[in-house]
Structures are given as C-alpha cells and as structure tokens.
Amino acid sequence: MLIVDAWEDSHLDQVIDAVAPHARETLLVGSAGLCEALARRLRRSEQARCWRWSVR
Numbered sequence: 769m770l771i772v773d774a775w776e777d778s779h780l781d782q783v784i785d786a787v788a789p790h791a792r793e794t795l796l797v798g799s800a801g802l803c804e805a806l807a808r809r810l811r812r813s814e815q816a817r818c819w820r821w822s823v824r
Contacts, residue, residue: 780805 770787774780784805787794796802 774801777801777805781808784809 772779772783774783780801783802787796788809796806
C-alpha cells in the first residue's frame with residue numbers, strides 16, 4: 769500500500785508516472801485530480817480516456 773499527498777498537478781503526474789509500470793497490479797483510489805493526472809498520461813500514450821463523475 770502506498771499513500772501519497774499532492775499539492776500540485778505535477779505531483780499527481782509523478783504519482784501516475786511512478787505506478788504506470790505496475791498498472792496491472794495497481795488500484796488507484798483518489799480524487800478527481802488523480803483521475804485527471806491519469807487522463808493526461810493516457811492522452812500522451814493515446815490509449816484511453818478517463819471520465820470524471822460525482823456520486824451523490
């Protein structure tokens with residue numbers, strides 16, 4: 769288990785870059801900011817999109 773905290777989008781990008789090689793073994797749980805960082809990474813590799821939604 770890895771717990772991280774980020775103050776800037778660049779920190780979230782670093783988290784995504786760090787776990788990317790272990791994508792099959794990784795379950796990301798976090799904020800919309802983490803989802804957006806994942807979407808930025810996927811857009812760079814043109815694999816998929818990440819959608820943001822709210823459950824109330």
